[in-house]
Amino acid sequence: MMIKEKAEELVNLINKISKKERNLMEFCGTHTHEIFRYGIRQLLPKNINLLSGPGCPVCVTSQRDIDYLITLVEKEDFGVITFGDLLNVPGSSGSLNKLRLKGKEIRVIYSPLESIKIAKENRNKKYILIGIGFETTAPSIAYTIIKTKEEKLENLFFLSLHKLTPPAMKAILDMGEIRIDGIIGPGHVSTIIGRKGWLDLFNEYKIPFVITGFKPLEILYGLYKLIEIIEKNEKQLINAYPSSVSEDGNKKALELINQVFMIDDAEWRGLGILKKSGLKINEKYKNLDIKSYYDYKIETKEIPGCKCGEVLRGIFKPTDCQLFGKLCRPDNPVGPCMVSQEGTCSAFYLYGGENE
Amino acid sequence: MSEEIVLYHGNGGEGTKELINEILKNFDNDILRKLNDSAILNLKDKLAFTTDSYVISPQFFNGGDIGKLSVYGTVNDLAVCGAKPLFLSLSFIIEEGFLFSDFKKILQSIKEASDECDIKIVTGDTKVVEKGKGDKIFINTSGIGIIENENRDLSKRKIEKGDLVIINGGIGEHGISIMLERLGIKVDEKIKSDLAPLDKLILPLLDKFKGVKFLRDPTRGGVATVLNEIANKFNYEIEIWEEELPIKNWVKEASNILGIDPLYAANEGKVIIIASKNEGEDILKFIKQNRLAVDSKIIGELKNDGNKVYLKTEIGTRRIVDTLKRDILPRIC
Numbered sequence: 001m002m003i004k005e006k007a008e009e010l011v012n013l014i015n016k017i018s019k020k021e022r023n024l025m026e027f028c029g030t031h032t033h034e035i036f037r038y039g040i041r042q043l044l045p046k047n048i049n050l051l052s053g054p055g056c057p058v059c060v061t062s063q064r065d066i067d068y069l070i071t072l073v074e075k076e077d078f079g080v081i082t083f084g085d086l087l088n089v090p091g092s093s094g095s096l097n098k099l100r101l102k103g104k105e106i107r108v109i110y111s112p113l114e115s116i117k118i119a120k121e122n123r124n125k126k127y128i129l130i131g132i133g134f135e136t137t138a139p140s141i142a143y144t145i146i147k148t149k150e151e152k153l154e155n156l157f158f159l160s161l162h163k164l165t166p167p168a169m170k171a172i173l174d175m176g177e178i179r180i181d182g183i184i185g186p187g188h189v190s191t192i193i194g195r196k197g198w199l200d201l202f203n204e205y206k207i208p209f210v211i212t213g214f215k216p217l218e219i220l221y222g223l224y225k226l227i228e229i230i231e232k233n234e235k236q237l238i239n240a241y242p243s244s245v246s247e248d249g250n251k252k253a254l255e256l257i258n259q260v261f262m263i264d265d266a267e268w269r270g271l272g273i274l275k276k277s278g279l280k281i282n283e284k285y286k287n288l289d290i291k292s293y294y295d296y297k298i299e300t301k302e303i304p305g306c307k308c309g310e311v312l313r314g315i316f317k318p319t320d321c322q323l324f325g326k327l328c329r330p331d332n333p334v335g336p337c338m339v340s341q342e343g344t345c346s347a348f349y350l351y352g353g354e355n356e
Numbered sequence: 357m358s359e360e361i362v363l364y365h366g367n368g369g370e371g372t373k374e375l376i377n378e379i380l381k382n383f384d385n386d387i388l389r390k391l392n393d394s395a396i397l398n399l400k401d402k403l404a405f406t407t408d409s410y411v412i413s414p415q416f417f418n419g420g421d422i423g424k425l426s427v428y429g430t431v432n433d434l435a436v437c438g439a440k441p442l443f444l445s446l447s448f449i450i451e452e453g454f455l456f457s458d459f460k461k462i463l464q465s466i467k468e469a470s471d472e473c474d475i476k477i478v479t480g481d482t483k484v485v486e487k488g489k490g491d492k493i494f495i496n497t498s499g500i501g502i503i504e505n506e507n508r509d510l511s512k513r514k515i516e517k518g519d520l521v522i523i524n525g526g527i528g529e530h531g532i533s534i535m536l537e538r539l540g541i542k543v544d545e546k547i548k549s550d551l552a553p554l555d556k557l558i559l560p561l562l563d564k565f566k567g568v569k570f571l572r573d574p575t576r577g578g579v580a581t582v583l584n585e586i587a588n589k590f591n592y593e594i595e596i597w598e599e600e601l602p603i604k605n606w607v608k609e610a611s612n613i614l615g616i617d618p619l620y621a622a623n624e625g626k627v628i629i630i631a632s633k634n635e636g637e638d639i640l641k642f643i644k645q646n647r648l649a650v651d652s653k654i655i656g657e658l659k660n661d662g663n664k665v666y667l668k669t670e671i672g673t674r675r676i677v678d679t680l681k682r683d684i685l686p687r688i689c
Contacts (some may be wrong), residue, residue: 004599007671039673088682110539110614216671330681341615352676 003217010220011043018227021047023179025314027169028186029056029342030214036347038216040223048227051178051314052347054168054268055186057133057161058085058340059312062267063300065161066091069130070099071296078157078290079105079127081115085340086130088333092301112144119148119156128290131160135192138162138279139253142260145285157290160281163266165189166201167277171268173205177315182226185211187218187241194249195239206235213241260285269336270309308335311344318345325349361454366484375482378460382467383446383477395478397443401502402509404439406430409496415458417537419530419548422495423465425624428553429575430499431473435555436571436627438508438562439501441473446480446497451490462493473553475499508562513569515590519658520636522629524557524643525651526550526604527579531621532611547606552625557646564642567635572628577680580619582628583656583665584679593662596677598670602651619667620680630658 001009026032032052035041041050054060070091073080080096087097087108100106105125107118115129131141141162148156165186173180185198190211202209208229212222222240229236239245257279266278281289305323310316318324318337328334330346337343364371380388387395410426420428431441446466450459470477503509529550536543554573562568570590574582587594603618611618625648631639636654643649665677 003670004672037675038669038671039675040671042673043671114540216669220671350676350678350681 006217007043007220010217010224014048014220014224014227015045017224017231018045018048019231021049022181022227022230023049023051024182024184024223024226025051025053025172025180026184026186027053027055027165028184028188029059029340030188031055031184031186031212031219032344032347033342034214034216034219036351038219039351040216040219043220044223048223050184051180052311052344053172053314054271054312055165056337056340056342056344057137057163058089059308059336059343060163060168060268060270061086061089061132061161061336062269063092063302064267064298067298067300068296069159070094070096071298072128072290072294073099073104073106076294077126079107079118079122079125081107081109081118081127081129083110083130083132084108086132088339089336090303090334090339092303112140113147115144115156116147116151116153119153123155126155126157128157128159131158131162134163134165134189135197135257136188138261139192139250139256142256145260145281145288146256148288149285156288157293158281158288159290160261160279162261162279163268164263164277164279166193166198167274168268168271170201170204171271171274171277172313173207175313177313180207180314182208182210182230184222184226185209187211187213187244190239190241190245190249192250192253195237195245195247197249198237202237208235209237211239211241211245213244270312303335306335308337308345311337318348321345359456360452361450361456361459361484362452363484363486366450366482372482379446379463379480379482382463383470385476385478387443387476387478395443395445397478397500399442399500399502401504404434404437404501404503405498406433406437407496407498408433409494411491411494412534413491414534414537415462415492417549418533418543418545420551420624421462421465422493423462424469425551426495426497427466427469427473427475428551429624430497431475432554432573432624432627434499434501435553435558436573437501438503438510438559438571440504440559441475441499441501441555443478443500444470444475444497445499446477447495448480448482449490449494449496450482450484451492452484452487454492459493469553473555505563507566508559510562510568510570513566515569515592515630515658516632517592517658517660518633519569520631520633520654521583521594521596521656521658522631522636522640522643522652522654523574523579523602524554524627524629524646524649525625526602526607527623527626528603528607528611528618528621530624531578532607532614532616532618534622535614535616536610547610550623550625552648554625554627554648557643557648558627561629561639561643565631565635565639567632567639568629569632570630574623574626574628576622578618578620578622579626579628580617580665580677581680583677586628586630587665588663590658591661591663592658593660594656594665595659595668595674596656596665597668600653600655602653602655619677633657
């Protein structure tokens with residue numbers, strides 16, 4: 001059977017079982033991106049609302065952390081090594097890219113281990129690698145930190161902006177600003193933390209939860225299972241992405257995280273400070289943590305008019321923001337949700353939103 | 357001769373002479389031999405004239421090098437306008453410290469490529485800049501071609517609703533393979549740039565079919581960008597079909613990891629053909645005989661009035677394919 005026919009079959013099943021209006025939230029930027037890229041909303045019945053939660057790592061990074069970084073690079077002579085998404089995120093004033101244009105050394109990498117090579121080749125210059133992302137990217141940053149210590153490199157430091165997904169989900173559910181009937185569980189994060197990683201949250205809230213993959217048929221299948229258990233009123237935590245997600249997760253990756261990081265409170269854009277929601281570099285690796293050398297008190301200014309916070313909580317659609325598509329566009333992003341490819345505003349803008 | 361090119365080679369004196377002699381050794385012809393300040397050319401047909409600068413890094417890559425690219429790139433710009441490539445200018449900006457041996461390899465490549473395309477290098481220049489003021493070597497070429505007959509003149513063809521969009525093979529191979537090489541990811545032989553000269557594919561096609569209405573090579577910005585340009589230029593909505601897009605598996609896999617849509621990745625041996633509905637299938641059959649077009653496909657059509665490009669996905673939905681709105685950057689998750 002062709003993909004198209006399989007998709008039709010799943011859509012028919014969904015249409016058959018779907019009765020009431022349901023709000024389903026995805027917590028992964030890749031889901032947001034793929035749902036738009038494949039136009040999946042067009043296939044669903046009108047009573048199914050897909051909401052995008054705080055699943056894009058760049059988007060949830062607080063204004064304070066971005067400002068800290070920009071202040072640091074402006075004041076001190078560090079080269080910055082970063083993933084590309086962060087380059088254009090606006091701080092209260094400027095962005096890393098603007099600093100690059102002013103002559104600061106800002107290097108974009110794909111693999112964190114490249115940072116070790118850069119630091120070795122330029123021993124007279126000090127570098128910071130920015131660790132950003134959820135449980136998915138933290139292990140590779142942890143590994144890089146371990147290697148840096150092993151190799152006794154003295155010119156490479158780390159800024160950890162890593163965050164944990166379950167606390168953000170808990171925060172959204174606690175806020176209760178919007179009714180959420182079911183959760184499209186993030187496939188990548190679950191690959192690391194396993195189905196088990198969601199059990200505490202699931203047991204506390206008893207909300208239908210389906211861990212879902214990323215190919216169009218996997219997304220449709222995940223949605224089908226989720227709608228099915230909601231309609232049957234079954235509180236279940238289902239792994240619908242078993243080709244990648246196991247019960248226990250990736251033990252090696254979790255060990256790396258535990259070896260290097262400790263759980264700490266963290267500030268999220270749109271959600272504020274959430275208890276035990278971030279990863280801080282632990283005592284053993286403290287001398288590689290840039291924050292143990294420079295701890296500025298940062299006064300942040302909100303970006304006037306930007307509704308990224310509301311978008312991240314699922315209470316605003318990008319089109320509800322006055323800046324969307326006018327002042328704020330991918331080529332001139334005002335807020336972070338328009339910067340990252342995985343941001344909800346960017347996906348809405350690039351793929352025509354719900355109108356198409 | 358020294359191992360590296362240094363400022364001495366750009367001083368206009370003996371060093372420069374040494375460098376120029378090295379170049380001339382490769383490209384001797386009656387026009388260049390005169391070494392006038394300008395090349396004097398005798399031409400009577402309708403001319404096409406184009407220029408492009410090549411700044412690629414790495415300079416040597418799987419499937420080619422900056423030398424071949426600087427010839428084929430300009431040849432292709434002429435060919436898509438129906439022009440037979442005749443004359444080429446060749447200018448180098450070399451960063452001090454660039455290895456002479458590498459420079460010679462590039463000259464050899466340029467020689468092979470220009471011989472292959474029957475294009476004569478008739479004028480040129482070299483400059484050497486200080487270390488740190490360039491990135492090893494930049495090349496600029498300009499090309500002149502002639503539009504030999506009425507059939508090759510596309511300027512009066514009328515684009516219509518129902519016209520088909522054809523591409524001569526795999527999408528995104530140059531951009532994605534270069535990205536992988538830059539990352540230092542070890543690549544096997546099949547992962548390479550699609551760099552190729554298109555004149556011998558395009559000119560016979562134009563001679564045979566009046567149903568070829570418009571041609572463009574989807575280089576920087578990729579297929580998505582060129583289709584948007586076409587949609588805007590002719591005021592038609594274009595729909596392309598995901599199922600029909602020829603994208604090799606390695607391109608799909610790598611672009612997934614890199615977070616780059618192959619539709620936006622550069623091609624260097626591809627041409628987008630807008631063809632009449634009537635002749636579309638025949639055109640496809642004809643070009644498939646050429647080794648540069650065996651994987652050709654009809655990938656879409658011009659629909660209603662409009663100026664946007666849409667993709668019909670493999671699951672049957674439709675979404676917009678916008679122009680590139682940001683730098684191509686890696687995803688972080």
